[in-house]
Amino acid sequence: MxxxxxxxxxxxxxxxxxxxxxxxxxxxxxxxxxxxxxxxxxxxxARETITKFDGENIELSCDKVSIDADYSSGILTVTNNGNTPIYRLKMRVEEVGRETTRVITEDYQWPKFGIDAGMSYTSEQYSLDISGSEEVVLIPVLLGNTEDGKKKTFTCDEKYGYKVI
The missing domain is CATH 1.20.5 (Single alpha-helices involved in coiled-coils or other helix-helix interfaces)
Known part of the structure; x- marks a missing residue:
């Protein structure tokens, strides 16, 4: 070339x-x-495993949670029909244009260690004004043990919750 x-x-x-x-x-x-x-x-x-009842993963314990709730005149009554103790309850309140989540432990009558199986809770002194809400869902919070023996809370998925309104 x-x-x-x-x-x-x-x-x-x-x-x-x-x-x-x-x-x-x-x-x-x-x-x-x-x-x-x-x-x-x-x-x-590497997520920390939380267990309940003889090493069972706490996420599986959410399947055993069964709650029944009633709301009337500002008083909320919750019954634990399952065989898993409920440490706390989160209440997701959906109103027109906004959504809030509250933890029901502000009431001094809330049991210190939650609601055991077969027990119930009534918010007689803690008035809840959720009557104007479009939807109210109670979501169980369980207490479990970490691998190093410490107590830790676990919020179940909303599919395990109870729709009050």
Whole structure:
């Protein structure tokens, strides 16, 4: 080949390719995304296990929770029909345009260790004004043990809750 032909090949103006800056940005972006995926995966593996009843995972204990509730004239009555003690109750109140979550332990009559199986709770002194709400769901909170022997609370999924209104 002649020298001029070789120069024509290497001096083309319509070269198509990725600039080094764009390639570097794409490479850094892929590394960051990969690092996030690994972080989330490792975090899920290292999540602390909370157990209840002879080492049973507390998430499985939520299946055994069965509550019945009644709301009338500002008084809430909750009965634990299951065989798992309920340490606390979270109340998700949905009103027009907003949603709030309250923990029902503000009442001094709430039992210190929750509601045992077969027991009930009535909020006689703690008036709840939820009559104008569109939806009220009671979500059980259980108390379990961590691997190092400490007590820790666990909020069950809302599917285990009881719809009051």
């Amino acid at each position: 002649k020298r001029k032909e070789i120069q024509k090949i290497f001096n083309k103006k319509d070269k198509k390719g990725v600039s080094p800056v764009i390639a570097t940005v794409l490479l850094i972006g892929m590394v960051v995304v990969l690092a996030l995926i690994v972080f989330v995966w490792m975090r899920a593996l």
